[in-house]
Amino acid sequence: MERESAAAIETRGLTKRFGSFTAVDKVSFSVAPGEVFGLLGPNGAGKTTLVRMLTTLLPPSQGHAYVAGIDVGRHPHNVRKLIGVIPQALTSDLDLTGWENVDIYGEFFGLSRRERRMRGQRLLEMVGLKERQHDLVATYSGGMRRRLEIARGLIHSPDVLFLDEPTIGLDPQSRRAVWDLLEQLRKESEITISLTTHYMDEAESLCDRIAIVDGGKVIALDTPVGLKSVVPGSDRIDLAVEHDAAKIAAVLEGQPYLRGVTRDGESRLSLATDDGSHAIPLVLGAVEAAGDRVTSITVHKLSLEDVFIHFTGRTLRDEGAKKVSLLVGAGMPQQPMRR
């Protein structure tokens, strides 16, 4: 099949509407082959809907998406042959062994028995499950299941691998193991990886570029370093005061050694500065001069989380009200309320 795009993933004005609610709104971006691309965003930002369109699970309402150079809307079957998908939920069959899960999945892609055996054994070794491959998945831990699913998703050597929150709910050791696996994949193959995550450290350490999605739109897209450079101040000072944070914020606002002052709750402040160690004594002095007292103060380098908060704000993203079906009741999955 002839490629319609040279990019590994490309979207052009991609839109998804559910009734009058627009979950993904004219999103356009491009991911180069071999790139590890991160999708960051608060809950309900439209990340999962975007990935579901790219993985053929949902048809777009408008616009185009190309994965491995093929139009997702027009040739979903061809796209499916070239992608590997690791959904957020643990989806390996508990009643099958690890090997059976990998083997049957390979059969879905039309691999021969020999190919399945060769690739499957290599992948199970890579994810560290060769010894346990003949045990029922029901006996695996969450981390083992996730590693198995990564092996399963790679059985057909896909061009593009989509991972949706691959380390959610895992303990730190399992998280590190998954990261190591992705690093190894990146080094050993030309595979393109799309990684949806909430973990900033994960995105920062694994991704070449990161798109921050909010309200169904891509609001920032760059390398982790590039994203940080957009935010003023390379250091962050977090402090708590005893009495009136609002008054202290007003006092610190406009100080030449600070690049920004943000209220963070009733008694906390977050200050942006280019030199944290230099600014701390000046901040302490200013607070005392205003008749208040600092109860705690920390300084740290600008993190991706700060960048994320800078772009998406501090407001909690409570999901909109959903229409409860009279037929199925409140305990069932519901559709978003049509507005």
Next chain:
Amino acid sequence: MRFLAIMRRDLRKLVRNPMTLITTILMPIVYLVIIGNSFQGQLKHLPVALVAQDHGLYARRMVEEMLALQAGPKTLDLSFRDDPGAAIKDARDGVYKGVIVIPPNFSHDVAEGRIGEIGMFTDNVDGVSATALEGAVTEAAGAIRISFVTAREPKLNEIALRPSWLYPYVDYDRSLIPGVIVMAMFMGSLMCGVFNWVMDKFMGVTECYLVTPLSRWDIAGGILASGVTITSTGGMIVLFMGLLITRGTIEGGPIALLTLVGIIVVGSAGLLAMTFAVLGRAGHPRLVGAFSGFLNVILFFPSGAIYPVESFPPWLRTFAKYNPETHAVSAIKQILFKGADFAAVGGDLMFLVGFMLLMLLLASISFKRTL
């Protein structure tokens, strides 16, 4: 008083899940209507062939009494036949529940003071109908005794019924086997097919199927094939265990066994496709659970598995006519107990094949390959 908090929580959950409420309140009412009308109703419209080889006075009176049973309580649906052999063959093919033969010398014997004998061949596989039929004919004979007094004082008290069973004796336990097989088919089709699918969907497992090059036909065909395999195997195991427990055999040998396998496979495929057509888009296994009990009751009890269809009120009889389980039970009974051949169950099998094709079509329309 902390238990009140638990109670309040449960009540709120119940109120906010209407399907559970419907199951709790409405289903028993539906069960009452269906089950209540499926048992102990007066048998009506029993199809019976009457071969009157005697046209004498007492034979005519016997016929009149039976016509009265047809017109009044509507117990019988009489068909007048000339050839007793052909009538008995039709009874064996399931056309009649019994054949009544009034022999050529019946009136003469009665008039001469000898015992007047009436032959009766009943489909004893349906024990309830056979007993009701014998009762009806005995009643007709009894009516002659009361209604007619003649100067010659014939031996009206000695009109005798000579009942014959068309088939080997089937006791009550054995008679339940076809129903149990059909119930195993239904439960198997539900638990192996649509329940697994909806559970996988609920757990997110289907998502990893849908992103592979599997076509909708691959997915649907695979689920159908595994469901039919498990369900049919379950049906056959139930059949052999039933025969073992009741010490029964299959009349008709290997051909009958093959036909039985065919009926079970086609019936299972139809039921599997039906459950997919009805519940394939459910988002939660709870819906499958709630509906499965309902479907089981409305399909099983009016199937004639336990009580004959002839005892149902007209509306339920009409429903039973289009109920796939009625045809599955009927076909299995005919093969298992009557040693009927393929031709004898052709009608039931045709219905089951038609039902299967229709349900496969509906299931394919209902089945979605995207989320």
